[in-house]
Amino acid sequence: MGIVSIVLLVILLVYVVLIIQLIFGFNKVKSFHVTDLTPKTTFTIVVPFRNEAKNLPTLLESISNLNYPHKLIEIILVDDFSQDNSERVCIQWRMKHEYLDTTLLENLHLSNSPKKDAIGRAMPIAKHNWVVTTDADCIVNKNWLLTLDNYIQTNNPEMIVGAVMYKAKNNWFHHFQQLDLMSLQGVTIGSFGIGKPFMCNGANFAYTKKFFTEIGGFGGISDTVSGDDVFLLQKAVNANLDKVHYLKNRNSIVKTKPENDLFKLFMQRVRWAGKSTGYKSDYAKFLAVIVLLMNLSLTFAFCLLPFAFLNWRVLLIVFLTKYIVDYIMLYKSNAYLRKGKFFIPVATSVIYPFFSSLVGIYSLFGSFRWKGRTFRK
Numbered sequence: 001m002g003i004v005s006i007v008l009l010v011i012l013l014v015y016v017v018l019i020i021q022l023i024f025g026f027n028k029v030k031s032f033h034v035t036d037l038t039p040k041t042t043f044t045i046v047v048p049f050r051n052e053a054k055n056l057p058t059l060l061e062s063i064s065n066l067n068y069p070h071k072l073i074e075i076i077l078v079d080d081f082s083q084d085n086s087e088r089v090c091i092q093w094r095m096k097h098e099y100l101d102t103t104l105l106e107n108l109h110l111s112n113s114p115k116k117d118a119i120g121r122a123m124p125i126a127k128h129n130w131v132v133t134t135d136a137d138c139i140v141n142k143n144w145l146l147t148l149d150n151y152i153q154t155n156n157p158e159m160i161v162g163a164v165m166y167k168a169k170n171n172w173f174h175h176f177q178q179l180d181l182m183s184l185q186g187v188t189i190g191s192f193g194i195g196k197p198f199m200c201n202g203a204n205f206a207y208t209k210k211f212f213t214e215i216g217g218f219g220g221i222s223d224t225v226s227g228d229d230v231f232l233l234q235k236a237v238n239a240n241l242d243k244v245h246y247l248k249n250r251n252s253i254v255k256t257k258p259e260n261d262l263f264k265l266f267m268q269r270v271r272w273a274g275k276s277t278g279y280k281s282d283y284a285k286f287l288a289v290i291v292l293l294m295n296l297s298l299t300f301a302f303c304l305l306p307f308a309f310l311n312w313r314v315l316l317i318v319f320l321t322k323y324i325v326d327y328i329m330l331y332k333s334n335a336y337l338r339k340g341k342f343f344i345p346v347a348t349s350v351i352y353p354f355f356s357s358l359v360g361i362y363s364l365f366g367s368f369r370w371k372g373r374t375f376r377k
Contacts, residue, residue: 004304005314008297014320015294018287025193026186026332027115028332031247034150041149042072042128043206048107050080050371053089055257059138060093063100063303068145070099075128076147078118080107084236084374086136101127111222114373115202119228122208131204133228134254139167143251148206151247158211158243160234161188161197162204165337167255176348177258177265179330186289186333192246197237198284202229204254207236215239219365223374224278226271234280253337266359271370273363293321295353302350323349 008227045063048058048209062074077090085157087104094102107118132148141147148160163185188199212232221231236244257319259265276288298318304310327344334342367376 001311008301008310008314008318011290011293011297012114012321013193014033014290016321016325018290018328021036021194022190023189023325023329023332026175028193028327029092029246029248029281031187032147032154032247034147034249034251037071037148037150037153039072039149041130041152042074043094043130043132043145043148044074044076044126044128046076046078046119046122046126046131046133047081048078048080048115048133049115051082051086051088053085055137056086056089056103057093057134059134059140060090060097062095062139062142064097065142065225066140066145067142072102073100074146075100075102076122077102078105078107078121078125080114080118080191080371087359099370111218112375113218113222113225114230115226116218116222120228122204122213123217126209128204129208129210131209131212132204133258134205137166137257138203139255141251141253141255144254146250147183147251148247149247151249151252155245155296156247158240159207159245160205161192161233161246162206162246162252162254163188163337164201164203164254164256166258167338168244168258172345172348173260173262174258175345176338176351179344179348180269180352181335182234182330182333183326185337186329189246189248189333189336191283195241196281196283197241197244197246198230198234198279198281199234200229201362204252205229205233208234211236211243213338221278224275227275227278230275231280232276234284235259238280248336250336266362267368267370268281269355269359270368271375273359277364283357292357295356295360298322299357300354302343302353319349 029177029234033366077085092106107114108121110117111282130149168178191197213297215235223232229255239286259268301310305312305315331342367374
């Protein structure tokens, strides 16, 4: 057996052990069942946005339809210097829904991270102790806050992480993105199950102002462009792991829109992958490196196969083994997030290592464009 085959099999072994560990962790996170508690938690919903005139009406309509007492809700919309009609959309919606306590702010750029600045802009004026963040291209479930309130009353956390999934069309490109996002959701849940949470999504993230202040807010993490979610989570975990919880309930899932453009998808994933270089968790760093090495090694293996540097049987074993453990993780994520039928097209499993490798390598050195701006490493 050649050196290439040995390296490939060693990386596979480590990868399989890590993913199986996360699968067991996924099973440890039990589903939360809502009871008939009277709502009493007060929430401030913070929505940072930039150039979201097309998406804001859908999000705002879903917020107005929340099955939760209006007197317990405050909404803060933070406009990050939009160049479209986003501000007008917000003003018109606020006039139509005067019964909702809504504030529209303009962002202040105080750091290299516009989104952290937007949330930081809202925090001093937030009236309620519980702050919930979501994104302008999302739709929230009508029982979103009701479920959060029930969990808070039952478990007394200080920070809650929830799931995000795509509202996807029935085409391969959207399905590809859905599988990718489901894998991230699976890792998120699994990491909570093994007591090493390091990942979350700011589109469904809640924490108390008190806890936010105690851990120093975005202090020390404001230099990174993104990470208003994962870096804040990792600070919280280091400060008090017991107060950081995952809420596993379908009514708490927030839906968002997949990209329809390959370049925008690539830039989005580069932005996400770029966070890994700033991870404070050694486990998270190790996992990120192994996942990148697994995808890189598969990519190189596919390329080397025609030149006889690698036995095709070794490549087949590696590919099928990875496919099986990935399938188990994704099957569990799908059962929670979407229910219904589930499969992973072989074409997706072949293409994904190439796509993931390119994203991973580019994110270490390249800049990315987002919302009409260019950000550099």
